[in-house]
Amino acid sequence: MDHKIVFTGTPGAGKTTAIAALSDVPPVVTDVRNTDPTLAKERTTVGLDFGQVDLGDGQWVRLFGTPGQMRFEFMWRILAADALGLVILLDNSRPDPLADLATYLAAYRDLLPTMNCALGIGRTLECPLPTVDDYADALAAQGLVIPVLPVDVRERDDVLMLVDAVLAQAEVRA
Amino acid sequence: MTDRCPLRLLAQGLSDADLAKVSAFMRLGRDHLRGDWSLVFDGDAHVMMIGYDEPVTVAGLLENPLLMLNVVDGDSPLGEAPGVLPRPLQYESVIEALSSAESRLVRAAVQGAPAPAPAAPLPVAGSVEALAGLPAKTLYRLRRWPPAAVLQGHRYHLRLASFLSPRPLAIDALARLSNVEQEACATFIARLHEHGLVEVMAPVVTPLAPSPAPAAPAPVKTGLLGRIRQRLGITWAR
Secondary structure (H helix, E strand, O other): OEEEEEEEEOOOOOHHHHHHHHOOOOOEOOEEEOOOOOOOOOEEEOOOEEEEEEEEOOEEEEEEEOOOOHHHHHHHHHHHOOOOEEEEEEEOOOOOHHHHHHHHHHHOOOOHHHOOEEEEEEOOOOOOOOOHHHHHHHHHHOOOOOOEEEEOOOOHHHHHHHHHHHHHHHHHHO | OOOOEEEEEEEEOOOHHHHHHHHHHHHHHHHHOOEEEEEEOOOOOOEEEEOOOOOOOOOOOOOOOOEEEEEEOOOOHHHHOOOEEEOOOOHHHHHHHHHHHHHHHHHHHHOOOOOOOOOOOOOOOOOHHHHHOOOOOOEEEEOOOOOHHHHOOOOHHHHHHHHHOOOOEEHHHHHHHHOOOHHHHHHHHHHHHHOOOEEEEOOOOOOOOOOOOOOOOOOHHHHHHHHHHHHHOOOOOO
């Protein structure tokens, strides 16, 4: 039996890295050379990322990463359908990260009230503003109670904290 | 207009670079802190941050500070010790230390102990005692995700808040789900309550069954989630 955790978020927020931190096997990635000058990285995901965790007894947790670019928005919701949880990763060094948040909240609007979800904010050391509390304020303004925490997706423990927050919600709803 | 309490951080033996960092961190971290922190160089203070091995005499310092912090070089073997901040100073560790001092002030105020520093204690709108009058099965649910300062102090705060986000839970249920001691859960909820972050709901009254119901087996899904945690190495609080 398969269970699914989806990582979504802005390009460069670290979805591929987060999946790699958890996956039993090197994640399958669909990266191509980046041609977007606003992204400070050589390669970017255009399809989806995929990793998995073997639970034994034929059960797996499949880890999916959505492509970050808006033109792939149609895939975001397809991947999130029936997911055990959704992790939204945002990059605080982008020009308007709160607008990025609004984009993802809008994209998942009808799923979020019942979706186990956590919000991870990256690069808060280099770019301390907006603060994590600003994100929590933005969520509260929309009536959403979603765990939000600063993360460095290169640190496995940080990724696990996000997953733990998602699993906690799943457990309460079980 | 502000109701934030003035708090003093006494710096001693720090380099200009360290002082500039601390000052900037206090400014940046203002939203994560409950008090109005100022950097001072003499007199009584709530927190003392020193760059020497031993503190020297400080003019006007009459009371022991609530918290002593030692700033050491990054390669010092003391770097991981409690109360030690390794260079280069990091935003999170400085703010966490100041937040910890604030929590100590709150605890001192709750316990009726005299505040060891000259400024007035932080206002405490509620406490564990505030929850004591409520029925044991009272339900609590987060109104909104708490500010970072409220979650600081222990990693399980994040987990407890996550459990409280989707639906209302009683303290005993929260303790069982989170594997965190019931007293710690109550203390955390009291802290949320102080900040107006939890909705308090009357317990659900269920009619008495004619005979004690057998204990229900754990839901399959809960077992699955436990296995995912175990497989990923997510450790529990206890």
